[in-house]
Amino acid sequence: MKSSLDYSNKIILAPMVRVGTLPMRLMALSYGADIVYTEEIIDWKLLRAERQINDVLKTVDYVDKTDGCIVFRTCDKEKGKVVLQLGTANAERALLVGRKVQQDIAALDINMGCPKDFSIKGGMGIALLYDLDRAKSILTTLVKHLDIPVTCKIRIMPGIDETIKIVKELETTGISAIAVHGRTKTERPRHPVHADVIREIVKAVGIPVIANGGSQEIHKRSDILKFRDACGAASVMIARAAQWNCSVFRDEGPLPIEEVIHECLRLSVDYDNSPSNTKYCIQMILRDLQETTLGRKFLDSQTLEQICEVWNLGSYCRKKQLEYHNAGIRGRRQACPQSDANPQDENCPSKKIKMLSDEISSDVIEHNISFIRVNYADDKELPKSKLYLYTVKNNIKLPKYEVINKNKLFRAIVKVADGKYSSSFWEKSKKFAEQSAALTCLYHLGIESKEKLIENGSMIG
Ligand code: FNR
Secondary structure, three states: OOOOOOOOEEEEEEOOOOOHHHHHHHHHHHHHOOEEEEEEEEEHHHHHEEEEEEEEOOOOEEEEEEOOOEEEEEEHHHHOOOOEEEEEEOOHHHHHHHHHHHOOOOEEEEEEEOOHHHHHHHHHHHHHHHHHHHHHHHHHHHHOOOOEEEEEEEEEOOOOHHHHHHHHHHHHHOOOOOEEEEOOOOOOOOEEEEOOHHHHHHHHHHOEEEEEHHHOOOOHHHHHHHHHHOOOOOEEEHHHHHHOOHHOOOOOOOOOOOHHHHHHHHHHHOOOOOOOHHHHHHHHHHHHHHHHHHHHHHHHHHHHHHHHHHOOOHHHHHHHHHHHHHOOOOOOOOOOOOOOEEEOOOOHHHHHHHHHOOOOOOOEEEEOOOOOOOOOOOHOHHHHHHHHHHHHHHHOOOOOEEEEOOOEEEEEEEEOOOEEEEEEOOOOOOOOOHHHHHHHHHHHHHOOOOHHHHHOOOEEE
């Protein structure tokens, strides 16, 4: 049986690339949004991802096994409220994705408004409004075969008649609602939003219209409602105002951004969000404040723990990461770079590892050892520091590192005396790769014991 989602009177977090990840969505819900959209996710990314239950975080993860990246992470707290926005130009691919993810989302939205080159060249985003047959075939296919509501998000066209004609055509596909960003393809966010055009669309169609584009004038919840009413729309969707201060959804008025940053960090730690994504979201909140002393300290930070430290949440982060690590989070060890020969082949990772391992010469000593940051409270204990001291003490040549970079994954080989050492795992940063190579060397030299490495999760026995 088909599920439904009530699109009347709802305040919605808009889809935003890099911003609409799990911490931001949960924050929006806790501050008063009713429905939250994911960032736009391109169809092939979800097709190639593997659905995994994450028992440690209590999340469902769609993991790209070629680089270990989380393509989509969701949890019970947003069940029935999360809408996944898909970037697609192909009905069959969209349906495969829809079937794969529908158990984890409340609705599927197709992006038909993105004016970026990347989208248009791929026939996605606003290109679909200029290829209505394709747009309709995607929506019709999804509406017919999925058990969840299907919607789309569009921009307006330069002429009002043209816009209404398109929306009416899209309505015939059976979609449950339509989100309208009241700007044309060439208009920029600073240009005024055409609330009058949205109002005309509302009059012309029978499905709920979700008004979008009002952030410039939105500073508090009552402004959100004012924009919705100016458009006469069933619901309203907010992007930038939420990106700047997600507590804009609160009934009681927005909170100071320090509180919002705290909440963002807490959720990022709780849901093991990537440091780069967390950093980006906070940059969007800080905006001009990045120029302050605190802002610069923040910009210098790299790990989640370092980012948290700027707002005095370092020990919370450490404690939580240790807890997760002890509970068995092992995700990144699965990552291996995609083979250039067959980039879509996801069926034989072992083959890929083999091929890439061949680039590491046979005289390199390899062990299944990975560097786990949380094991090292004191920087002096870091494998690279320890190995450095070992060479100094024993009067041998200092360690020399060589790094291999493949599709944004790294392996390092460290040369010490006459030996060359490397971890067999691919890491997501050059620094981690060097640390795991150093750790492999320390193990081989008998400085780190197998028991200790197995106990702290660095080594798979
Ligand atoms: C966006 N927008 C957007 N739209 C979309 O359909 N899919 C997406 O992934 C994104 N990504 C995105 C990222 C960022 C950082 C911003 C600021 C915007 C557009 C967004 O959803 C919305 O349509 C516009 O920003 C207008 O609404 P506001 O900002 O006036 O509320």
